[in-house]
Amino acid sequence: MSDSRRTLKSRESPTVMQPNSSEVGAHQAGNGLSLTIQPELLTRTPAGATGDSVIPETSDEVRVPILSSEPSGGGGGASSRRSRASSRTSSHSHSHGGGHQHSHSEPSETDPADADLESGEPSTSFSELRYLFRWVQKSLPFIIILGAKLVIQHALGLVVGVGLFTTFLYANKNIQTQVFLQDRRSKIECVWLLLFLASSTLLLYYTFLTESLYYCLIFLSPAVEPLGFWEVLWAVGVTNFMLKFFFMGFKCLILLLPSNLVTFRAQGRWYMLIEEVGQVYQSVAPIPLWFRYLITYQEVDGNTGLTLGVLLALVYFILKLLGLYGQWGSFQKTVRLFLSGEHTGAAATRSQCSEAGDICPICQAEYRNPRALLCQHIFCDECIALWFNREKTCPLCRTAITDKVHKWRDGATTPYLQIY
Template identity: 60%
Template sequence: MQHIIGISIGIGLLTTFMYANKSIVNQVFLRERCSKLHCAWLLVFLTGSSLLLYYTFYSQSLYYSLIFLNPTVDFMNFWEVLWIVGITDFILKFLFMGFKCFILLVPSFMMSFKSKGYCYMLLEELCQYYRMFVPIPVWFRYLIGYRELDGLLGWSFGVLLGLLYLILKLLSFFGQLRNFRQVLRIFFTRPRYGVTASKRQCSEADDICAICQAEFQKPILLICQHIFCEECISLWFNREKICPLCRTHVKNQLDNLGYDLEIVSAHSF
């Protein structure tokens, strides 16, 4: 009962996150048919929720955690640390989801669906890394100041806990560094799966994409000589590495990387 307000806010933040995340995923799947009004509403909703939360707890300066500073809380016990870390984690999710909403609002003639997919992928990876490092100052301050044991023993145990925490964080960082470098390489190199098909080649294929069953949009000719829309085949190769028609294995720079550019989800630690 002493933490009923914090628990209620936590439930509210979780509900907000689930609603906004599901809505963003649905809008991404709609591609060019996504509702700009709904995306704008999600952006305003996430921004308003974050500002209202920080305004309500202005005296605690919870926003300090976003820039790796300690909030102005005189005494932090275990539950207060969980509160600060949890609030900051949700706000970071809202922040990066807001960036995704902003990308959704960009007209298709300024940024193609495939380019948006690369941006979603990069944002998701940046979000994971930022969320990994943000709670370090708060937890480290709590562990160093551990006072469950009195005297030198308590101080030594606190230092040991703090060092162990930093080591685990470094191991986690280096464990994900390879994936992060691959994401950066893919984002900047924008790998292609084939060459642009000519009008004659498209005519020979009846000008119909075998995946979407519509007229070719930016047709790509694969090594097996089959033609598909660039966006269609890009989404296909996120799941399969073979031609949809002849099952020929197509080599590309995305082998061994399991990112799906279309799925926009915020993973939790």
């Protein structure tokens, strides 16, 4: 069958290509084309042998228009030949829907082009991320080993840190509870908290007496040599907790004051002021330590080490100053609030009070310095001021009165660990 087809083709091709013989280049191209086509025909013939006898005839019909289009197409370059060949394969696949070899070759030709179009930024970054993830996954055991070594090396520091944090949480929660209880607060509990904080501070400084960490409280360097990264972190962390304890002790002292000397409302203002001063102090305290750490350099680093150190220290100092400038604004506002002791709502008249029944809904007693809120509900000045230490709305009708709760008046201390 294949032999008969080849003879048929050789008999036909001269008659078809005769018009092209006027142009030499086109003639050669035509020959080249017939050569490239022949393997395709050969591969196709087994399918044709099993299939219908009509198929070879249609394939010949397809071949004729392509060859006749040669003169109009111009010089037969390699690229044009390839495009023609591809167009021919596509025409083949159209004529034989069932031809497996051709229908498979077509997607393989288009696939790389599609991949080039689709491969953009997101896919590459995703693959990089996946690569990083695989690296982490692979080296996880070694990271764990190094982490364990680090924990063992700094076991004492970590234990002390956890202990300090637990102490802080316990004292902070209890001080807030005592402030909330007001009249029902227990003086014994307050004394216990004060002693607890004082003994914790003394115990820590006594344990690390040789390091003289208390120098950090007054902006001096501790007796730790050499002052490496972990040493600075340790000193700064301990100092931060000690300052928190110190200002919490102050709050305990306020708690111990009799309420007829300082009203609960004024006590709230004191807590606020103490906390604000404490936060400013906490953010200033680590400056000398980090400054010294950044500016120190090894002898081997030479002048570049010194220059870089000074540069880094300056950048740190500027950032710190910017932060302190922001804090200064809030500090001024707090001091103004502390001195003025602003009131909520307007003073209520006697008739307003009698209309409301002459009984304060909060303390269930006669009004003392009655104040009328925007919603016309009337409370004692003291009662409503204490209410707004925690809430933003009227206790009766839930009308929004203030846009923000006055911070730190409930005796709370910030849990934020200032380590830089």
